[in-house]
Amino acid sequence: MSLDILKGLATTLKNMGRKPTTVSFPEQERELPPRFRGRHVLHRYPNGLERCVGCFLCAGACPADAIYIEAEENTEEHRVSPGERYAKVFDVNLLRCIFCGYCEAACPTGAITLEREYKLAAYYPENMVYHKEQLLEPLGQATVGSAAYWFDPPPAEEAPQPVPQKTHVFDGLEASAAAVGLGDAQKQPEVLLRNAEQDEDRRKFLDEEAEEGGRQV
């Protein structure tokens, strides 16, 4: 309808007085959320020792295979971390990194966190591989970084119910993992179970389960 055109014109005119959503970037920066995941930082303890104990858990958790670690034993003369070992080499390839934060979640000592540094650019790809010297916070500084924001508060007394709250009948309309649970879903794909050559360990586990009177395969 023709009057809708006028309505549209009024809307756009109103928008002209609005504050722009974008900001002039280099001079002005947007406030980042507390859990923002930018570049990695390696942390220290207040006594100057590195938190990283060279356990490789972050490298194992990394889905992009972006972390490369070489660990070395601590000695009495040369103690770098409080644990048995420390990371002699700690490289993060930021071109591979997907900033998922799994390394931070995997770290038992809170040594690695993703911080707010997001202005990452380089002229050469090799410059995007950050080494330990660049990642480690300077001596005399001991922060926990964004790990402080990642500790979840304890669950409330009343946990959310898995039954759909609207209808109280599970009719498939409100499907969610919480509502369904695992149910009778097959844990192993059929192909894997039929193929004898594949994955003996898993078959053994399933056989044991069957002997214990578990579900039939």
Added chain:
Amino acid sequence: MPNDTWLLVIASLIKSAILIVILLTIFAYMTWIERRVVARIQGRLGPNRAGPFGALQPLADAIKMAFKEQIIPAQAHKVIYLIAPVLSVVVALSAFAVVPVGNSWTPGHPSAWDPWVGDINVGLLWILSISSLAVYGIVLGGWSSGNRYSLLGSLRSAAQMISYETSLGLALSGTLMWAGTLSMVSLVHQQTLQGQGIWFIVAQPLGFLIYIIAAVAEVNRAPFDLPEAEQELTAGYLTEYSGLRWSLYQMAEYINMITVSSVATTLFFGGWSCFGLERIPGLSLVIFAVKVAFFLFLFIWLRATLPRIRYDRLMRLGWQFLLPLAVLNAVVTATCVALGLPWWVNGLIGLVIIGAVLAITWLRSRQTRFAVSKTGAELLPPSVRLVKTIEPELGLVNGGEAAVAGIERQRTLLQDGRVQV
């Protein structure tokens, strides 16, 4: 009087040069203003890097364009391909020659240095005829590029411009009947206090509305920018052009925009006149500039608001809606002028027709209903239904009884052993 003739020739040359410089400056700054305004409407900042507030952006663009490679496609008809954008700009610039941008310096005593290049007694006809030549630049450019997108874009443009030119001319004829002159200078004089004392918009509201719609289509601006519809035609007739020749086309588009804005100002909003204010020397130029600026802003505003119209609807709007209305307006105006009725009768009739058209469209839009299914839910047309994830026929919108029934049925089938798991 050879002396007077020489003076006129020299004065016209100098004034043309000044006019071209001014028009090109306005074009350059229109691109920047348009980008800034559209950005503000869309919640962005727009170009603000070059100079204060980005005011040197046009200069930066010009330098960039000048140094860009001008590619000539192998399949292009070289001569025509190179001439076409120049043709567009020349036509656009010459159409502006008869527009009076201000009062004469000494009112009542015309001189060679008055602020218009030429006051010819068929001024408006000159604008109409020259601006309809604009289609040649586009069609030749699109055809000579040897690209199907270009050809399609230019053909669209040709059809569109010819279709809307009819309504445009007829819409202007109403004003001409009231003024009784084609000279642009006399047209403005008719609207001053010494003339009829009214801006012709009050006598011609319908004519003005038709003119504005047709003018937007005439200069290929959104929502009628089908010749360069990016989604369908890459860039239409501009596809193969690059560098300065591309910016020549842009230049032509913006200068045409300024021209149709000036014509709207001159014919419907009293040109440089503003109820006696124009007698203050120099102020008439400002008044004219402000009025034209308003129309230019309107063009930007429309572009930021309205989506592109579909091509068949564009043609329908032009031929089945605007043209009959324009004819009706011409007939009504002719009757009023012939019977010697005052201007407000014509204005009132125009407003009544506008109201009737709006009422009819409103009523027709109210009749648009979606079919209803057995469960009472609206059956949307397929194009709309895609958004909905639940089919209304299933009745899931009413609480999910059908889904429950389906699950029950499966359960019974399982118990009967008719279905093996």
